[in-house]
Amino acid sequence: MKIHRMLKKSLAITGIAFCAALPAAAADTIKVGVLHSLSGTMAISETTLKDTVLMMVEEQNKKGGLLGKKLEAVVVDPASNWPLFAEKARQLLAKDKVDVVFGCWTSVSRKSVLPVFEELNGLLFYPVQYEGEESSKNVFYTGAAPNQQAIPAVDYLMNEIGVKRWVLAGTDYVYPRTTNKILEAYLKSKGVAQADILINYTPFGHSDWQSIVSEIKKFGSTGKKTAVVSTINGDANVPFYKELGNQGVSAEDIPVVAFSVGEEELSGIDTKPLVGHLAAWNYFQSVSAPVNDAFIKSWKAYIKNPKRVTNDPMEATYIGFNMWVKAVQAAKSTDPTAVQKAIIGVEAPNLSGGTSKMLPNHHITKPVLIGEIQEDGQFATVWETEGLVPGDAWSDFLPESKIIEADWTAKLNCGNYNTVTKKCSGQNF
């Protein structure tokens, strides 16, 4: 009866809404999907990357587009919700039919979308430093692998600063766990005793660091030079550094080298007490190179804020975008399979003045820079690798991992090739 009719009506409305949700199919554009959280806990980091991709798209269009077509960005918000990442990835690939996706920040979001990209044969450019132990046919890792960030940083502390005691402090998730595992193995291979390594894990967003900083202080008071290698994630960093400053732990006593603190994070911290603490990245805004100056200028103009900073994941997005453009031009097509073939060996300028290259394992070559925090929230480079370091998907310091190889050329065509059993495992196609 009444309910009957109402129900019908509401079903009809829902149906119409569904149809409306379908985007109008645009004919002659190349679609670039942007899969970064714009709300929720990760919005703080990922929003910037969305803007970076939009800026790159705009610039490419100014240059006349790609293959004679304009680029069109399709932005969605996965809202820092991991299952929603998978849903949105499917939407981008299956519904919006995008040709490439730039996106993800956390490892879990990448893991969540990975099966979708492999199933629908999409292309994902992932611009954040991560724990390695992965190489997918459909993903291109333009951020640092552990050997492009963690190991050089430890080398620097050991050889240049003379650090003898190590605190490995991290947030309890897979990136710090794996990185610390690799570092622990590496330190022991350099003759550091177990008693000189302190490992500490804290939950996400940990805000009360009193006890831990006090413990670090005690650990560092034995007369041997001590350093903290921090894989503490995003939000927990501010209270951590504030507590360090307040408890009077200066960079000269116990330097902290961080892998997740960049210019953008520093812009939200009062940096005065942090001067001298370190970070290891593949790019700093302060790097002097003409290509970097140009990038910073166009970024500030695009975002209409002269105070905005640039950071490493932005550079990784920049490199990834340009590599994709070059690969599409070489393949004369945006077809994912053609691009996957064409992109290996493609070279694109990085922002520190060199040229990065896409390797067969879908990682890229990058320089490693160690910088010290300055009062103005920038880093001053205090050390850098001689040449570019090739990204290693499978760490050589973990026993199960060192026997695995990734090579997406015709030679192996496999991301997880076991050199002992001579088998290619874990593929989803």
Next chain:
Amino acid sequence: MPLSKRMELGRTDRLVVLGLLALMLGVPVLNLALPETALLHVDTFTVTLLGKYFCYAMLAIAVDLVWGYCGILSLGHGAFFALGGYAMGMYLMRQIGDRGVYGNPLLPDFMVFLNWDALPWYWWGFSSFPFAMAMVVVVPALLALVFGFFAFRARVNGVYLSIITQALTYALLLAFFRNEMGFGGNNGLTDFKELLGFDLQSDATRMALFVTTVACLIGAYVGCRAIVRSRFGRVVVAIRDAEDRARFLGYRVEHYKLFIFVVSAIIASVSGALYVPQVGIINPGEFAPLGSIEVVIWVAIGGRGTLFGAIVGAVLVSFAKSWFTGLFPEAWLFVLGSLFVLGTLFLPRGVVGILERPSS
């Protein structure tokens, strides 16, 4: 309890069941039989999305059963949902076998690279589907039983109960985040390959999962209907409206509450188990206290105390979320937030309230 007596369904119920049945049978046909170019073709993306919404709808029914009918405001039902999801996820993990990236036949990948050398005891048995399904029911039921037994016996109610259910799911959230727990930490369980030997990426498997989900939803709906319509159900409603009076009339209030709570936990858990193979990941985020609050909001928006309303609310809000996050990625929280505020202010009986008003 003479549950069967009230098994016959009312007009609305029949409509709901028929509608769901039509979806259950129609959608797979439209997806598999029609070519992709056909106007009425329903693509796989939409089917998975619908499947996800119906899992949420089942969870909403579970919450509505305890809150709408029994007056227990649980702000921790996400815990049962996630536990069911983890049980299913563990089965799916074991199904991967030696096809993980390290090719280890026994250990899931995340254990291999964290140097675990043996499978923890609580993973034993999960390679068997029946065992895993039994766990989907047993684990949340036990948790609900123990938790409910103490809480209801001690006559914890109102906000105190709501907050300790929240504490429960929060504690589980933190626990599952820990990598030492052996549930994959923050990354959770992912990269599933097969369910009962069927490839999870094939359309046919997806349709089967969709059909199962709708079938379970219908089952949950009919089952809950039967419970709330029975004599037992009337006592439950009486407890909601006047707990002390029901107690003074000689009913063992805590037994009734406990039964409803456990049934609700099982429904939530089953919906979680169905959810995981469709979205492809289960991680501790599902335990988040705010997620459980959102479920309560679905029920409130749809119409508390009507099982139909729970389904409507869950589907409507989830659909709005999916739609808005694509349509206005920067502003959808304003829309969703306003929806909640206006919904509570102007639709005290939920969306179903508007539908029913003309007849009442």
Next chain:
Amino acid sequence: MESDDAMGVGSPIVRSRRRRVYALVLAIFFAAIPSWSVRAEDAGLEAALAGLASRDFREKGAAVAAIAESEDPSVSRILEALLDARLFVRAADARIVGAEGEGDDVAYFDAATGLAIDAADAAGLKKIIVNNRMRTDLRTTLARLRLASPDAEVREIAAKSMMADRSPRTLELLREAFSKERDAGVRETLRVALALSELESDDPELQLGAVGELAGSLHGEVRNALAALIERSQGDPAEQGEAVRAVRAAAEAAIASIDRKRSGLALVETLFFGLSLGFVLVLAAIGLAITFGVMGVINMAHGELMMLGAYTTWGVQQLMPDAIDASIFVAIPCAFLVSGAVGVVIERGVVQFLYGRPLETLLATFGISLILQQAVRTLFSPLNRAVETPGWMSGQWVVNDALSLTYNRLFIVAFSIAVFAALVGLLHATGLGLQIRAVAQNRDMARAMGVRGSRIDAVTFGLGSGVAGLAGVALSQLTNVGPNLGQAHIVDSFMVVVFGGVGNLWGTLVAGLGLGIANKFLEPFAGAVLAKIVVLVFIILFIQRRPRGLFPQKGRSAGVT
């Protein structure tokens, strides 16, 4: 850099060699400088300064050493400028220029000549960047120069930084300084530093005396030195002389006594950590205790009201960038007013229509919290805002060498107590408080007695919200100021209120402190995550035992659902 570095800078040989060089420098510095040498030294300084323009940190480090060796009277002025990043290279002629003063009053000087430079000539300056190692060297060098400072505090710091250095030359210097020193505090530090140096000698008698001197000191170096001494004297006791054995026994006894004292102090420290965490919890929960406990409104937007308070603190600092120290006192009333006003708007706009339906306030305020979050994200970007810590709140109060309490935590404890006392006072000693309590206990009866219920509701909700704003001011000093601030604290706040007993401010106080202390005492054993889980499970079990919290409300108003 010298070839020494191949061995690693930290190796003790290198360290002591470099220290000896410094000691030498110092010795020469103390000696009267013959006037005829000044010209020659100037040339040395000029050459040394040129090294600072290098990009290579090793060359810069060598330049610093050379500058120190040049014995020019302006050495400390230059090195201080370098340490504070006030030293520049002028692009035009590569001269080194220093800056002094702040803001518009910057005065420039030529480092080599010490003469002032016009601001006009100070164009094209490039800052000389120092790294960690240089900073350490600079501080040590400056400390030595400052041992003769007229300021006792500076001498104290200088003496402390010399403790780690135990070369015989330092021993002489310390003896000399000790004989001249008049200030009791500095004398004590020098005495410990002296004794530490004496420990290094080969004379058991001297060592024994030094151990005796050191027995009471809690300084970190003391324990390390004693442990090293015991390490060195390991061996067959039969072969060792009586004296050596006595020294070792004394050192062992001293270490035991130090450890005993330290573990006692560690307990005090943990207690303080727990209390300060507890007061943060109390501060975050107390506003909720009012809206939730007194009014029966479950305000899910409480966290976002704290967030607004924190953003207000940031906003105030943006408006008065030259007076960060005072900004916090301006921010406190501002945050109270901003959050309070938003609270009143929420109450008038939404909550007032939902009284008697407490669970629905939960849903509506949850919607409001989403809106507020996104509003902040849209207005201020999703990035965190940098709230500066006022000078007087940074650093720590050093009780003794093994125990220091940070000023910001002390401030928050005091602030929290003040807010709590003010609230209790307001509720129990004013007419308004009486009305609030009356409405909370029996709305109809209160109205019958002439209390304007809806006005009181708005005021109470505004009060609770304003207190949330105050909590935001405190949190801005501890953690991120960003759109997620509220979410991070809301669950904990609810736990505290419920654990303490709804509607009871004292309950909230006891619950917050109890949970904070429990957390901190569990953390060392269980780790931060497990500690939190244990506390949550404890709350669940506790509520089973006492379904209405620690301090249950009695009477009619207890029926809050």
